[in-house]
Amino acid sequence: MEHGSHAGRASSWAAVSVMLLGFLTGGIALCVGPNWLFFWIGAGLIAVGGILALAFDIFSDVIVDAPRVISAAEHHSPFERQ
Known part of the structure; x- marks a missing residue:
């Protein structure tokens, strides 16, 4: 990951995608x-996504x-x- 980036890794997005899919399904x-x-x-998909996360x-x-x-x-x- 490049310094200063807030994009996240592909593996992190995969975990979030699994949780989003579970939320939409439910x-x-x-x-x-x-x-x-x-x-x-x-x-169950949300739980699996949480474990992946x-x-x-x-x-x-x-x-x-820095502040x-x-x-x-x-x-x-x-x-x-005053």
């Missing part, structure tokens, strides 16, 4: 029926930048603290 199953078989299949350590994709100092815009509010 959501559609609730809307059309409810179809409990497909709901639980969706829940832990195995792929997707939280290590986050790059913490940014941004000057506050001047405004005149009666609630402004």
